[in-house]
Amino acid sequence: MITVKPNALSWLGLSLAVITIDQIVKAIVLASLQPYQPHVVIAGLLNWTLAFNTGAAFSFLDFGPGPQRWLFSALAVGVSGVLVRWLATIPRRDWRNALPLSLVIGGALGNLIDRLRFGQVTDFIDVYWGDAHFPAFNIADSAITVGAVLLIWFGLFAKAQKAA
Secondary structure, three states: OOOOOOEHHHHHHHHHHHHHHHHHHHHHHHHHOOEOOOEEEEOOOEEEEEEEEOOOHHHOOOOOOOOHHHHHHHHHHHHHHHHHHHHHHOEOOOHHHHHHHHHHHHHHHHHHHHHHHHOOEEEEEEEEEOOEEOOOEOHHHHHHHHHHHHHHHHHHHHHHHHHO
């Protein structure tokens, strides 16, 4: 008899939740805000400002409409595919790998939907201090960032724990 160990693919439910929340909030933002008109949330720190990005994270390669749309779309599909395969190889209980991977997959696919639908990603979270503004971002970007940081953190923590 072959014993099948449960893998971490069930964590894709979290990815689906990230995609759903991201798309719902973006729909609300698109219906409620005028482009590039800030709405103060916390004076001196946070605005909701509808912005659009045809590039990658932090507007990298944002040259307006162009081939980067397809490059970043293919990259999102490729990276997500690799991460799904990785999830399939780890045990379901290994949340230190499954959680970050699921967040990155959800964020990448959330932004992919925007690229395919609109040719650009919808951003709206505007964090700033004085006149210095961090590039606008969205929930999908946040999931990618948190997932990547957790993956690095848990990787370093696990190595430090093994060394002790």
